[in-house]
Amino acid sequence: MRVRRNAAVLALALGLGLTGCSDDAPAAEERSPEEVLALAKTALDETSGVRITLDADQVPVGVTSISGAEGVGIHPPAFEGTLTAVLAGSEFEVPVVAVDGKVYAQIPLTPGWSDVDPADYGAPDPGGLMSTDEGLSSLLTATTGVEEGESVRGGADNDEVLTEYSGTVPGTVVSNVIPSASGDFDALYTVAADGELRSAELTGVFYPDTEPMTYTLTFDDYGVEQDITAP
Numbered sequence: 001m002r003v004r005r006n007a008a009v010l011a012l013a014l015g016l017g018l019t020g021c022s023d024d025a026p027a028a029e030e031r032s033p034e035e036v037l038a039l040a041k042t043a044l045d046e047t048s049g050v051r052i053t054l055d056a057d058q059v060p061v062g063v064t065s066i067s068g069a070e071g072v073g074i075h076p077p078a079f080e081g082t083l084t085a086v087l088a089g090s091e092f093e094v095p096v097v098a099v100d101g102k103v104y105a106q107i108p109l110t111p112g113w114s115d116v117d118p119a120d121y122g123a124p125d126p127g128g129l130m131s132t133d134e135g136l137s138s139l140l141t142a143t144t145g146v147e148e149g150e151s152v153r154g155g156a157d158n159d160e161v162l163t164e165y166s167g168t169v170p171g172t173v174v175s176n177v178i179p180s181a182s183g184d185f186d187a188l189y190t191v192a193a194d195g196e197l198r199s200a201e202l203t204g205v206f207y208p209d210t211e212p213m214t215y216t217l218t219f220d221d222y223g224v225e226q227d228i229t230a231p
Helices: 002-022 035-046 126-132 135-142
Strands: 050-057 065-074 077-089 090-101 102-105 113-117 144-154 161-167 184-192 197-207 215-221
Touching: 035 135, 035 144, 035 161, 035 184, 035 197, 065 184, 077 126, 090 126, 135 197, 144 184, 161 197
Parallel strands: none
Antiparallel strands: 050 065, 050 215, 065 077, 077 090, 090 102, 102 113, 144 161, 161 184, 184 197, 197 215
């Protein structure tokens, strides 16, 4: 019995030692906040595609802007979905396809698809949102003063534990996403245990001569595959 017990103890000790040496990457709880956001950038950059939604808490009066969007972004950078444009105080749902550096939209009261400049609607090139250099993922590693916050419930069935991270993003980086953005922006991210970014909340001045507002982006269905082509 003693020999058998000693053998079991030795096997357990060896097993623990091998487990400890098999993975050089630190556990999620051992990563710094900056390392977590870098991991989230990698996850977003390396996915084949992801479903993205954008919502504004308010829109500035008298300014052509975007109050919402939803669709699928893929790599190489492309996007297919719908933008909600605010023009002359009215909202319009605008189907868009952005691929190969061009943006196509179904303009209200205009038949078929039109080749458009999204800047005319206060919007970025939706395809550029998935750029690894100047897209949404670039906000993560440009964030300064990052602090870890509370753990919150999230996910489709509220079955995930997400961790909040806050910090500041320079307007020069945010303007790659919303061209008219200026000044520093307060950022609040929620990141899953596997490193996937679930939401990003940005607060600041997005449009000239307006009050600060908040855009909230959510990211779901990492790994989605969609063939996006010009219409």
